[in-house]
Amino acid sequence: MRELLSVEQLKCAYQGHQVLHSVSFSIEEGEIACLLGPSGCGKTTVLRAIAGFIDPQAGEIRLGGEVISSAASVVPPERRGMGMVFQDYALFPHLTIADNIAFGLKGRSRAEKQALVTEVLALVELPDLGNRYPHELSGGQQQRVALARALAPKPRLLLMDEPFSNLDADLRRQLSAEMRRILKRQKIAAIMVTHDQQEAFTISDRLGVLSAGRVQQWGTPEELFYTPATPEVAAFVGKGTLISGVALGPDRLRCELGELEFAEPFGRDGIDNVPLKLFLRPADIQLTQDGGAPAEVLSCEFQGSHTLYKLKLQTGLELEAVESGMHRYPIGERLGVHVAPHRPIVFVER
Known part of the structure; x- marks a missing residue:
C-alpha cells in the first residue's frame, strides 16, 4: 500500500x-x-x-x-x-x-x-x-x-x-x-x-x-x-499497577513482590542494580493460599466471567487481580500473590 x-x-x-x-x-x-x-x-x-x-x-x-x-x-x-x-x-x-x-x-x-x-x-x-x-x-x-x-x-x-x-x-x-x-x-x-x-x-x-x-x-x-x-x-491502553524495582540482570528484578524472573528478557546484560518500573495488569496476578507475597483482599467485584479483586500488600501497595471460576475470596482474606505476566512490561530508568 x-x-x-x-x-x-x-x-x-x-x-x-x-x-x-x-x-x-x-x-x-x-x-x-x-x-x-x-x-x-x-x-x-x-x-x-x-x-x-x-x-x-x-x-x-x-x-x-x-x-x-x-x-x-x-x-x-x-x-x-x-x-x-x-x-x-x-x-x-x-x-x-x-x-x-x-x-x-x-x-x-x-x-x-x-x-x-x-x-x-x-x-x-x-x-x-x-x-x-x-x-x-x-x-x-x-x-x-x-x-x-x-x-x-x-x-x-x-x-x-x-x-x-x-x-x-x-x-x-x-x-x-x-x-x-x-x-x-x-x-x-x-x-x-x-x-x-x-x-x-x-x-x-x-x-x-x-x-x-x-x-x-x-x-x-x-x-x-x-x-x-x-x-x-x-x-492508557490497559488498566494496571506501576511498581518500582531494580534489575538483577536482563530477565530478573526485585520489587515489592519479591524477586521475579521472566522467560523473556526485558533488558540487556550489565543492567544489574539499574532502577526500573514494572507494569502489572490484573491478568498478570495469580492468587494462592500458599506462598507468594502476602496480601489482604480489600474488595471484590463479581463481573460474570471473572471476579476483580483489589489487594493490599504488607508494604501498603495496592493492586488488582482477576480470577475466573465460582469461588470468591471474602474481604479481609489473607492470600499470596504470584506474578505470571504473559510478557514482562518493564521500563528501565536511564
Missing part, C-alpha cells in the same frame, strides 16, 4: 497556548487509524488541522504527496477531498434523511445524487429510511446517516471526531465493528479521535496515544498493548 497521509513535526497553538508539540505519524491508503488519549491531550486539534480548520505554526501535512498544510501555505478544507463525521451527527432537522445525504453532493445531476444516496443508505443498512426525518431515528441510526453523508462524495480520507460518544456501550461496540467493515469494503482510509481504548482497538489498524500534545507511541493495537513505549501508554 502507498502512503496517503503524512503529518510531520506538526505544531499548533490556540490563544497563545501551545497545544501540539512536533506531532508526526502517517497512514496508508485504505488504513484505519485512531488518535487515542484523554481530554485535552490535543487529539481533536490534530484532526482539525488535517481537515484544514486550524493553520499550523510549524511542520506540514501531506495528502497523497501534496502539501495541504504548512506555515507557508494552506489548502482550503473544501478542496481536500475529505469527509467528516461529528460527535453530534450535525444533521439538518428540517431535511429528510435522503436530502441530508444529498446536501454535500454539489455539482452533480439529480440522477447522480439519487443513485449515490441509494447506494450509501444500503451500505449503512438503512435502505428504506430516506424519507424519514432525523428526529424519527434512534441515535444509532442517526450516526449511520452521518456516516452515509460523509461517504457519499467518495472522500479520499474520512475524519471522525468521537463519533460514538453519545451512544451506550453495547451500541458503541456494535457500530465500531460495523464502521470498520464498511470502510474496509469501500477501501476508504480513516482517522478517528477517541478516548475509549476498546473502541480504538476494535476499529483501528494502527493507533497513536497522545499525551500533552505529543505522540507517545504509534503502532498496531497489539504493539501498544504488549510493548508500550512509556508508562503513560501502558496505563
Whole structure:
C-alpha cells in the first residue's frame, strides 16, 4: 500500500497556548487509524488541522504527496477531498434523511445524487429510511446517516471526531465493528479521535496515544498493548499497577513482590542494580493460599466471567487481580500473590 497521509513535526497553538508539540505519524491508503488519549491531550486539534480548520505554526501535512498544510501555505478544507463525521451527527432537522445525504453532493445531476444516496443508505443498512426525518431515528441510526453523508462524495480520507460518544456501550461496540467493515469494503482510509481504548482497538489498524500534545507511541493495537513505549501508554491502553524495582540482570528484578524472573528478557546484560518500573495488569496476578507475597483482599467485584479483586500488600501497595471460576475470596482474606505476566512490561530508568 502507498502512503496517503503524512503529518510531520506538526505544531499548533490556540490563544497563545501551545497545544501540539512536533506531532508526526502517517497512514496508508485504505488504513484505519485512531488518535487515542484523554481530554485535552490535543487529539481533536490534530484532526482539525488535517481537515484544514486550524493553520499550523510549524511542520506540514501531506495528502497523497501534496502539501495541504504548512506555515507557508494552506489548502482550503473544501478542496481536500475529505469527509467528516461529528460527535453530534450535525444533521439538518428540517431535511429528510435522503436530502441530508444529498446536501454535500454539489455539482452533480439529480440522477447522480439519487443513485449515490441509494447506494450509501444500503451500505449503512438503512435502505428504506430516506424519507424519514432525523428526529424519527434512534441515535444509532442517526450516526449511520452521518456516516452515509460523509461517504457519499467518495472522500479520499474520512475524519471522525468521537463519533460514538453519545451512544451506550453495547451500541458503541456494535457500530465500531460495523464502521470498520464498511470502510474496509469501500477501501476508504480513516482517522478517528477517541478516548475509549476498546473502541480504538476494535476499529483501528494502527493507533497513536497522545499525551500533552505529543505522540507517545504509534503502532498496531497489539504493539501498544504488549510493548508500550512509556508508562503513560501502558496505563492508557490497559488498566494496571506501576511498581518500582531494580534489575538483577536482563530477565530478573526485585520489587515489592519479591524477586521475579521472566522467560523473556526485558533488558540487556550489565543492567544489574539499574532502577526500573514494572507494569502489572490484573491478568498478570495469580492468587494462592500458599506462598507468594502476602496480601489482604480489600474488595471484590463479581463481573460474570471473572471476579476483580483489589489487594493490599504488607508494604501498603495496592493492586488488582482477576480470577475466573465460582469461588470468591471474602474481604479481609489473607492470600499470596504470584506474578505470571504473559510478557514482562518493564521500563528501565536511564
